Amino acid sequence: MDVRLELVCDEAEINEQWSFVGKKSNQRWPWHAFDHASNAVIAYVFGKRKDTVFKELKSLLTPFNISRYYTDDWGAYERHLETKEHEIGKRNTQKIERKNLNLRS
Structure with missing residues (x-):
């Protein structure tokens, strides 16, 4: 029996968070x-905070066939996401920004 797992995520919120070691x-x-729909980490x-690290994350997202990305206005997102699939702004990144605040607490 051939079982295939299909990964589906229509919309994703992406963000980076500053920290130090x-x-x-x-x-x-x-x-x-x-x-974006379930709030699950994918x-x-x-x-x-370099383009190469974002490109690594983007490659991990490839199997999900995401059609819409929501981000802040950091340049790496604009440089490496297709304009038609990318929306910049706070309106659709509230969940991920809230998670960042909770992680800092």
Whole structure:
């Protein structure tokens, strides 16, 4: 029997959160993507705030066939997401921003 798991997530919220290891000059950024409908984490990576780290996260999202990405206005998102699939703004990133605040507490 051939069982195939189909990953589906029509819309995703993506964000990065500033943190550090040991001292503030040793910055690390947890990046994560949430399913916009269910609020479930679908992928995450850790690294610097660099395009290469975002591209790593984006590659993890490929199997989900996401048609719409919601982000803030950080440049990596604009550089690596198709304009027709990308919406910048706070209106649709409230859930992920709230999660960031809860994680800091």
